[in-house]
Amino acid sequence: MAMLSVLAAYTAPFLINYNQSQIEYLFIYILVLDVGVLAVVFFKRNVFLNLLSFIFTGLYFLIWIYNAEKYYDYSNYGIAFFYLTIFYIILFPINTISKIRHSKAFIPFELSSIIVLNTLYYTAGSILLDVLNPDYKGLFTALVTILNLFFLFILLNVKRTDKGLIFLLIGLSMVFLSLIVPVEFVGKTITIIWSLQMVLLLWVSQKIDIKMFRIFSAVWILVVTGNTIFELYQTYSMISPQAELRNMFVNIDFVSGLMSSIGLLICIYLVSTEEKIYYLKPVKISLYQAMVGVFAISILYMNIYIEIDYNITIFIESELSRQILLGIYNFSFIFLLSIPLIVINSRPAKLIGGILISLSIVFFFFHYTLIIIQSRDEFLAGGGITLAQFWYHLFISGIIVAMAFSTYLNYNKLLQGHKFWSRYTLWPFIIIILTILSLELDHFWILSRGENNIATADILEKVHRMPYTILWSGFAALITLVGTLVHSHQLRQVSLFIIFVALLKLFILDIQYMDIANRTISFIGMGGILLFIAFVYQFNISKINKDD
Known part of the structure; x- marks a missing residue:
């Protein structure tokens, strides 16, 4: 009643x-x-x-x-x-x-x-x-x-x-x-509340062992992830030169996404303190951490990317310049992700991470090098890009070198038990550095002579001959010296390979386009470099004999 x-x-x-x-x-x-x-x-x-x-x-x-x-x-x-x-x-x-x-x-x-x-x-x-x-x-x-x-x-x-x-x-x-x-x-924003609540539910479930709260926390993770992605999409759709100006990194959209990613990372940390195997049967804690980690990193990446893109679209006119700046962020983010791969012991994670980072480096050479070339040509044509904005790409080049080095360290540990492959882990790193130096030589040569109304193709044809050969030979001499100082057999091997390729290029491709004066200068230069390499090798052999 x-x-x-x-x-x-x-x-x-x-x-x-x-x-x-x-x-x-x-x-x-x-x-x-x-x-x-x-x-x-x-x-x-x-x-x-x-x-x-x-x-x-x-x-x-x-x-x-x-x-x-x-x-x-x-x-x-x-x-x-x-x-x-x-x-x-x-x-x-x-x-x-x-x-x-x-x-x-x-x-x-x-x-x-x-x-x-x-x-x-x-x-x-x-x-x-x-x-x-x-x-x-x-x-x-x-x-x-x-x-x-x-x-x-x-x-x-x-x-x-x-x-x-x-x-x-x-x-x-x-x-x-x-x-x-x-x-x-x-x-x-409601997303901030939900992000904190999913952490709260998991924390309380650990303190008083309530299975239902663990279920609610997992459901809330999916809700927060989906809602955050939807909010990020809404912000991305508003990006335009006429968009409303707002404080960078201090606005509701960015803070909301940041809280979501932080909340997800805290959930990963909380379950890592448990001694259980399963989060909820049949979901293992390792699988839970992997899935939530993907959600957290994806949201963090997209959130910062959209925030940068939103602001630079308002202030920077050139699309190519914006792509270069976004490229700096993209490769910086990937490089930071590559650092943990060096210290973790999980072979599958090291292998998968190494492959993904290697693909990112390949993507740079097949995509971003074209963007950099287009931005250079746009500057020479008097477009919307400035010289300083063009040279921003040097940050990307430096990050690619750092990524290549971290990949070398990762694969060096991963392939320690393989006698054959472990001998060549340093080679890709050296080749990447030489390739980037060659590309930068192109840009420097064209910019230094492009003002004289000389066709870019004609300039490239000249720089790809003797300047490339001198660069490669000088680089080989440098890494020979470094290899001797740090006692790296791989460095000395790759230096010999580079000098061999440079000599083949000189005698097969370059020499037929040179006059007598240039041939004389080239032979003197190459002879000096070869003499230096021979001296370094002789010094190394003498030191070994002395130690023996």
Whole structure:
């Protein structure tokens, strides 16, 4: 009878078709019912009454907000915010007081209702403050933090309070406390709340071993990932030279994506502290970490990429220049990812990571070198790119060299047990450096002579002859010296290969286009380089004999 009477009381406003504008009377009526339910559940536990008060209070408030937004009626938002806070303060003890009074443990459903209550209160309050005064959102976030800390303080003074509720309130307080700064300075997004909640659910599940919370956390990870990708797509679609100027890296879109990726990384860290094999059967923790890691890194990459692209599109006119700047970011990100591969012990991870980074280097030579050449030609043609913007590509070249070196270190450890392949791990690194130096020689030669209205093809034809040969020979001499100093047999081998190719090029391709004077200069130069290499080898042999 009690349940039927309370149900009838909560459904009465639907039957009389209450006036939307007279919300104060409706809220007072609902408040009286909630206080009555609180009095009942204080003496006798009744889950059904808890649900009735929670569902109908939230339902009436959401319906009122929906109608107010639909008809643009914002006149009662101040009153609504006051009653919203009162409802929150009443509903919390309704859902907890019976278990606390009888010192009983909370079931996962009851703990989940506390999370839902905080989420609904914060979401509805933020919607109201969007109209009342958005500047108070940070203060409102602090209010929610204080209320949770207040409940926590009371419960800490009650003997035999369920630890699950204590940990949950600690987590909620930490969540809203961490939200104050981003909300105060850059606004609020639901994605930030969800990101913190997925971490909170996992943390609480570890403290009180609730399987349902682990499931909720995993579901929340998928929700956060999907919602963040959707938000990033919306931001990406707004990129244009006429886009609204905003603070770089200090705006709601970027902070939202950053919080998502940080939350995912924290989840990975939390499960790494466990001694379990399975996150939830049949999902192993290693698989969970791999999947969440892919989500986190993907969101982090896209978030920074879109933020950079958004801002440089506004300020930089040349599309080629923008691609060069984005290339600096792309390869910097990949290089940072390559560093952990050097120290990890997982062979599959080292192999897969090494292959992906190697493909990135190949992509540079087949794609970005064309962009760099086009930007050079655009500068010579008097296009929108400046000389400084063209030379930005040197950062990419330097990063590619660093990536090649990290790949060498990775493969050097990976192939330690292979006698044949381990002899050639350094070769790709040296060849990549020489290729980049050759490309840069092209750019330098063309820019130094392009102002004389000489065709680029004619300049390249000349630089690809003797200048290339001298460069390769000089580079071979340099790495011969380095190989001798560091006692690297591979360096000396690859230097001999390069000098051999340079000599073949000289006698087969170059010499037929030279006059007597150039031939004499070339032979003298090559002879000097070969003499230097021979001297270094002789010095090395003498040192070995002396040591013996």
